[in-house]
Amino acid sequence: MVNRLLWTRITRDLRKRWIQVCIVTIILGIGTGAFWGLFSGVQWRIDSVNQFMDEYSLDDGIITFPQEYEVNYSDIIDTMARFPRLNEIKAWDVRLKCSIAYEFNSSDGLLVIRGYMYGLQAKSFSVSEVDRLALDEGRFLTVNDINKSRILLESTFCQAYSLQHLDNLNIRFPSLIQKVKLKGTVISPEWVILFDPESTAFSASVQFGIGYTLLQDLQAWSGLEDSINEIVFCVKQSMKDDSIGQSLKQFLEEEGYPCGYQRRKETPLIKTLEQQNKDDIDLMTVIALLIIFIALFALWISINRMITQQRCDIGIELSLGTNERSILFYYIFYGLIIASLGIIIGVIIGNFIGEATIELYMAYMLIPNLKKPILWDRLLQAIILGFLCSFLASFWPARKGAKMIPIDALRQDPALGGSSYKNPKIFEKILTKIVSFSLSSRIAARNIFRNRKRTIATILGISLSLALVIAYLGAFDSFIFLKDSYREDLGEWDIRVTFNVPVNNTLVPFVNDTRIAEINYGLAYFAEIQRKDDNNNQLIELKGYSGNLIPQKIVNGTLKQNMTSIAMSKKLANELGIELGEKVTLKHFSFDAAIGTTIIQTSLEVGFWHNRVSKLEVLVPWKKIQSMFNLTGSANQLLIRLTSDVNLSKFREYLYSFSFVRNVELREDLTRDLEDVLEMFQGLMQIIESLTLSLCFGLILLTAMINNSEREREHGTMMTLGASDMSILRISVWEAFFLSIIGILLGNFLGWLVLELMLMPAFQAAYTIYVIKTKIQLSTILLFSVLTLIIAITSQLGILRTLRKMELSEATKVRDF
């Protein structure tokens, strides 16, 4: 039971130290708020994704046919009818997936965006199955909608481009432009398949549109009558294994259809999302705990100082017969009061942080607009953590104070702050000697070693704050470097054009266009790399480039025309356990309009490592790849450099007018995914940056205040001797400078460590096709180091106010016991 006197004492103590109390409660508030807010944001995202995944029927599957291999619709229907386990499948359907570019008539001219269009038959799915695919509203199109051409578009996409219900939408397919009437907008989970296996960039850009229409319509628009390239199915009951899918795949292969099978649960997207969930939680845990640690330091510093100042009072209490438990209780209770105030602030701050994090995710993730509940369990965790911090911060100092011998406590000179300077260690002497530019700097250096525990706590607090910022910004810099490398990889090319089919070079009609300065021909295919066993290897992009004009950039020399070896990414080679000189089998898929798809196997020696940012590219010489595919003189991918002053949009429109052109990408398109990642990164980084810099500032300010209050008598003596305010300020500034320099050096090192050991591996695991290198820009390090230093130094300016108000006669007195 807290009695009246206890409350009186506590309120007086709080009032006396109100500035310190404010700083500490704000720091603790930021700590608990950050914990709750950041986790709320992440947890909401995870819960949304989990809900989405639950609705996504993860046990269902997709049979995919290799790129450039369209299966005849009628044939596959007949084949499916013969599948022995068809009765275990509740519903199945076929669809065609096309890569398209949307076109809008805007005042800016042609706006071409990548996207996917799915044509789904929706014949076999009943309404209940359709609902099971988690449409938020509306329905999939069915055969009843034939002759009413319409497209279902994802709602965020529509909002971004202000598309209204019943708007006309021009869809540009590789060969045709079709005007299609848009009717009804729904949110479909199927949009997620736009994250196709070849792309691992997490792109939530609204420019990735996804649309659904009837199969027949899409076949007609794309000129791919009777073609499909996917089978989707729902199983009758929840499957513990994926035997039906595997069985169906085997069946189709035996029937002569090369295909792949993916359980929805195992699509790269789902795996990416699951991994991202885990990574986000891990990352937020690290960030939140670091922030809480800093708050703990601040609280510890403040309460420790308070107990030191009150040692005489404690001595009096002990002499009067107060027991240790009462003294312990008082300071723990004091700490809990501060914790309570801090937590109230934390709840408010955390709410804003959570909202900001959630808004960030919503801007970059195409997740159905679900409710944002308050995560009570996380809030409770944050509250418990706040109280735990205060208990830990107050218990040990209080225990030490309570266990003092009364006369020792009574004799303690509060003005010394419990820290006289004596017995300097050797390294302290050396350090002091190094920085003794003047008497002021010498005093400052020795001041640092007066209270070693507090000095270590302050340095750790500064360094942890800075480490967080450096680690996160370093990750950002690494991505920028990746993006720039990616661009650099492309050299000076302005446009990459991909064809549907290989075209003989002489038949490419635009090669003599005067707007083109240079063309590099290439053949690009997806290939599997196999060693002696038939392992389940990922698809690798096999590329060959003309070495005639511009040599292909690789690590050791250039890709020469007469080479019989391949250049492989070192990272990929390490993963597959491949050494230089080793022969690997390339299984690749060749498509010819006349012949159809064939699978060719070639064995080549690994001759070089390449250092391009995409790990999945395996480079072979131009002529070699042509001969492998029996496509001498043909290309399916062109790199084009234009002359100056060419209107890129119009040129792109011109290229799309050719039927064999599948995709036209400008330079900025190629790095758009990375830019999307960077944008989202930046948003989250700003939140973390402001939190940690506020903490850093608060901690330094608190330490400065405590140091100054301890040194009142010294400062009074100096002023009595005639020292000016500025000369006294100089000592404090030096002290802040030394502490900050140590904190900055340690912080940069810790930041690099966190980046190298935690963040980079996580990002590399998430973005597997890229080779991401750790690159922290010097400007990043310098900027935040200098900022920390400025904060440290300017926080000392408060001493001028103290000096101005100082009553010298009081300041130079020792408490006369």
Place this chain on the structure above:
Amino acid sequence: MSGIIDDHSVINLEGISKNYKVGDIDVNALIDVTFTINQGELIVILGPSGSGKTTLLNMIGAIDIPSKGHVEVLGYNLTKANRHALAAFRRQHIGFIFQFFNLLPTLTALENVEYAILLQKKKNAQEKAREVIKEVGLDERVNHFPSELSGGEQQRVAIARALAKQTDLILADEPTGELDYETGIQILKLLVSAAINENKKRTILIVTHNADIAKIADRVIRLRSGKVISDIKNPSPIDPEELRW
């Protein structure tokens, strides 16, 4: 007591009063104090605890400002001076010795003395400091920190600090208050010799509650309850060695 200003007066106080509030209570630390001190005098200001003697010393040392009255020290009007002027005055003209030494804890004995000289922007501060430290008999302890010195040694460093400034006025607030008898005698001897060695040009004020110490003074000013109750010349001051308390 009237203040007679003559050509050799270094301190001139007229009608000095100091009052302040402690909670709701008005405290009159000094009431209408007036006197003059001449150059070269060794003055003891004597009084019991709470008589206002330290407050008076603080006024003279420019570390406190009177509520009423006029303070002139070494020709400087301290009552009208601003903070920076007061700091400059203390720097150049006052050597202060505190009861609790008030040495800077992170400076060695030598550096504490050196600090005071450096404030005056004088050259060869370290050498001068060494000389003064030697004078007070601490040349073997120059590199020790205050926490490594005894009370007497610390006070000797404080005296050295005051002497090193070569000021015309030294103010000592209970310099022997924290010391034992023998050490106290040594300190007083140093102070007396500081006055004598400068051909009687240096003026020294010592504040104490110990009436025996007053025997070494040229003049004793007694205070009680903030008022000067007597101001008597001592016709035959004794050597500190002869003191007994």
